[in-house]
Amino acid sequence: MRERVEKALEELRSFLQQDGGDVELVDVEDGVVKVKLTGACAGCPGAQMTLTMGIERRLKAEVPEVTQVIAVET
Numbered sequence: 110m111r112e113r114v115e116k117a118l119e120e121l122r123s124f125l126q127q128d129g130g131d132v133e134l135v136d137v138e139d140g141v142v143k144v145k146l147t148g149a150c151a152g153c154p155g156a157q158m159t160l161t162m163g164i165e166r167r168l169k170a171e172v173p174e175v176t177q178v179i180a181v182e183t
Contacts, residue, residue, distance in 0.1 A: 110174055111137045117171040118144070121164060125150060132164060140176035142168060156180070 114137050125131050130150030135143040144164065150156050157180075165178035 110172060113172045114142055114168060114175065117168050118164075120171075121167055124163075125159070130159075135181055140174050142175055142178045143181045144178060145182070146180050 111134075115134055118132055118134055122131060125148075128149055130146065130148040130153070132150065133145045133147060135145050137143070142165075144160075146153075146156055146160070150159060153159070160178060160180055165175075168175045168178055
């Protein structure tokens, strides 16, 4: 499952990078994907929207076992 999540994140990465941001995969456990938002995405007021409407939506579509995506600080 981790490999499929990585692949889906790679496809999203270019969109985030266009706005100066990025996403890093931290962990995948029991359907919960933990990511770290970096660059312009870190601390951005729209980061939660990007996380749920962009990243989580895409990951759930590509990897049905994903139940939740959460942002963490590392």
